Amino acid sequence: MNITEQLHETAARVAGKPAYYFMDQATTYGELDGAVTKFADGLHKLGVSKGDHVALLLGNSPHFIIGMYGALRAGATVIPINPIYTPDEIGYILNNGDVKVVLALDLLVPLLEKMNPMLPNVEHMVICETEQDKGEADISKLSIYSKMKSFTSMVASGDLSFNGQAVDEEDTAVILYTSGTTGKPKGAMLTHKNLYSNAKDVGDYLKITEEDRVVTTLPMFHVFCLTVVLNAPLMRGGTLLVVPKFSPQEIFRLVKKYEATVFAGVPTMYNFLQQFPDGNPEDFKSLRLSISGGASLPVALLKAFEQKFNVFVSEGYGLSEASPVTTFNPLDRPRKPGSIGRNIQNVENKVVNEMGEEVPIGEVGELIVRGPNVMKGYYKLPEESVATLKNGWLYTGDLARMDEEGYFYIVDRKKEMIIVGGYNVYPREVEEVLFAHPDVVEAAVIGVPDPNQGEVVQAFVVKKNDSLTEADVLTYCREHLAKYKVPKNIEFIDELPKNTTGKILRRSLKAQVLQN
Secondary structure, eight states, X not given: OOHHHHHHXXXXXXXXXXXXXXXXXXXXXXXXXXXXXXXXXXXXHTTOOTTOXXXXXXXXXXXXXXXXXXXXXXXOEEEEOOTTSOHHHXXXXXXXXXXXXXXXXXXXXXXXHHHGGGOTTOOEEEEEOOSSOOTTOOGGGSTTGGGEEEHHHHHHHOOTTOXXXXXXXXXXXXXXXXXXXXXXXXXXXXXXXXXXXXXXXHHHHTTOOTTOEEEEOSOTTSHHIIIIIIIHHHHHTOEEEEOSSOOHHHHHHHHHHHTOOEEEEOHHHHHHHHHOTTOOGGGGTTOSEEEEOSSOOOHHHHHHHHHHHOOOEEEEEEOGGGSSEEEEOOSSSOOOTTOOBEEOTTXXXXXXXXXXXXXXXXXXXXXXXXXXXXXXXXXXXXXXXXXXXXXXXXXXXXXXXXXXXXXXXXXXXXXXXEEETTEEEOHHHHHHHHHHSTTEEEEEEEEEEETTTEEEEEEEEXXXXXXXXXXXXXXXXXXXXXXXXXXXXXXXXSOOOBOTTOOBOHXXXXXXXXXX
């Protein structure tokens, strides 16, 4: 079984039920499955064969859902790409990923035209039409005109009798390029088994049913949304409430109008919802579950959100290389604030030292993972694959500890640990303290070189109250942190740099400091 076969089975069972709402328009499972088959047939007619690579340069939309499931049904390998990446970033992934077909919004046609000389291997560009005015430009004069195909026309002319391509569970279904925090992005190859098993296990763990209506505002090109918010609900006949772009006002409207039952977001989204002045707790009364992932959720924010909206927030953990989920806080027992939870079924996590030996309970080490969700390796990077996959275990690069009840706690990224005079300082620990200050909106901590200590802690703070001073924050830190963990200085900024999933980019802050 794979996710596109499962969609077909679900559609046979609940054909008339809404699979998703987009711009307040419903599309049923029967309609979705039909569009997927017809688009798969369209790709087949373009010459897409089993194992060919199809890239999605799309945001949250029906185009993404139909495009991904259709490409998989055609036997292709899907490469989702953030559509707001720079031309260089997009070009690198398209070329490194040996992409044959690109699906892109019509708004990106000028970008594709500009990039065309860089993309000799791209044979077809399937353009997804929007309602926006495109002007009077004559597209027939574009150099990419001969490559361009209409998404709408492909679906309209596709054959519903197309049976798709048979695939093996170990065939690569998706290649997810990491965000490149340690250099050039690496393509994590996820098999059909990886995707199916993790979506099934997450659906089981979160008890997702046909009655669930899931707010889909996380970016679909990111693995968190792909598995937890897209594949798992569609596998079980749930309904997606597709949000093209995150907006607190729109989230409150959708949850209230459609009586949404599940919300999934990253910490930045929770922060915006918590501080939204018109946020009415009554609007969230239908939610049975809120999920947080993508980055560590500050405990102070978690408690404030739950107290204000009376909604249970379950924090989990995952990474692209694990499809992505490995842990979640259980729903049938008390949640532990600050914890990423326990093993989900069929997935095992443990904390090890530099020799790969499991450390005692409570001690910090590297988190490693194994299970049917773990990738087969990095695309065209055999040495990186061997370094990351050892004896069946995926080495995450994250520092963690486990308590006596099997709950895990992320301490920080291994590469972002700060060493002050020989003492380990974990940025998250300092950020938790800063976040707890009543006049702090957001905070991030990095290590900067120091001639005496090797490194010292530097904090960046977005403040809620203009009267807040550096002295105020440092005094607060000294009350809650050991002396060597207290930031050397505090820099107030208007906004912290983030990627499209809302994760704070500490490396950007570090680069900024080192340049000055």
